[in-house]
Amino acid sequence: MAGIYIHVPFCTQRCIYCDFYSQTDMARQADYLRAVRRELEMRADELDGEPVETIYFGGGTPSQLRGEDLGAIVRTIGRHYSLANHCEVTLEANPDDLTDAYLRDLFANVIIDRISLGVQSFSDADLRFLNRRHDAAGAIEAVRRLQDAGVKDISIDLIYGLPGQTPEAWVRNLDVAFGLGVTHLSAYHLTYEAGTRLGRMLQRGDVCPVDEDTSVSLYSLLTERAAAAGFVHYEVSNFCRPGWFARHNTAYWTGAKYLGIGPSAHSYDGQSRRWNVASLGRYIEGMEIRQPQYEREVLDGDMRYNEYIMTRLRTMWGVRLSVIREVWGECRVAHFLRQAAPFLAAGRLVRLSENDTVRLTEAAFFVSDGIISELFV
Missing domain, CATH: 1.10.10 (Arc Repressor Mutant, subunit A)
Structure with missing residues (x-):
């Protein structure tokens, strides 16, 4: 099996903790879309005819793209690659992008099997600190809209270990998440990455990370609450209802091949790793002249x-x-x-x-x- 990851680098604003490649200038979206389709065409031979089991739109904020744009990318994949039966297509989305109008446009243009929703917290204070666009009520409403639209496979991302976070506050987050009837939860400890706004806040002494004992306690609460809700703990940070594993991410962890398409996207063919240039402008320029800019590491x-x-x-x-x-x-x-x-x-x-x-x-x-x-x- 093989997978295809599409990196969508556009965000309307940057979260303080994120070190993934992204930008808030939307002016070159059309150029980006052409470049992605061209890269898909140029690299079609790299999977050696293996059927594509999963397609994953990550970011950035993929829900900044219209349904028509996402559909054009999936159709390009279908023309140049062998798609497996029941190919899983996942879209990462921000809760406040998922209006009724957006969902109508999305499902009219592309089949999306799975939505990964970047909630991060059900506390408005946490969301303001993280510089997220939505509020807690909006996140809950987004899940309800997806369920009303017939989406069965919904994943929620949460972050724990925020400065000053208490076990009681974390339990409230988990209770809301598990009470929504979603199929999957990814929960990550907050990290202070160099080059991010949060990393600079730490350097200045503006924030104080939680201590190790608190981190352990929060993680223990996570695993206990997940088990009580009937979720399987199948990876360090990932939990699901039985049978609802994230197939794309599971393929990463089990050594499957995958193509990474778009600026900064990583690929793996079993023998080497390749990563595209982390610059939208240079990525587009390389695709325009059919000379992709990337680096490669051969694994011994x-x-x-x-x-x-x-x-x-x-x-x-x-x-x-x-x-x-x-x-x-x-x-x-x-x-x-x-x-x-x-x-x-x-x-x-x-x-x-x-x-x-x-x-x-x-x-x-x-x-x-x-x-x-x-x-x-």
């Missing part, structure tokens, strides 16, 4: 091993020793088990005999980065 065996460990251990499916044996040999299996031994003994990793899999225990998900790094070569 050790790098691919580390990537396998990192992505698989973030999921409930874990690392399969049979895969390590087949791809990297028996010596690498011995290395992995030797490095994993302290974590197995401490109950942070568990080995499942039925399919010879090693995975993180639920309690270890929050500290997964530290464990995973110890297993690298």
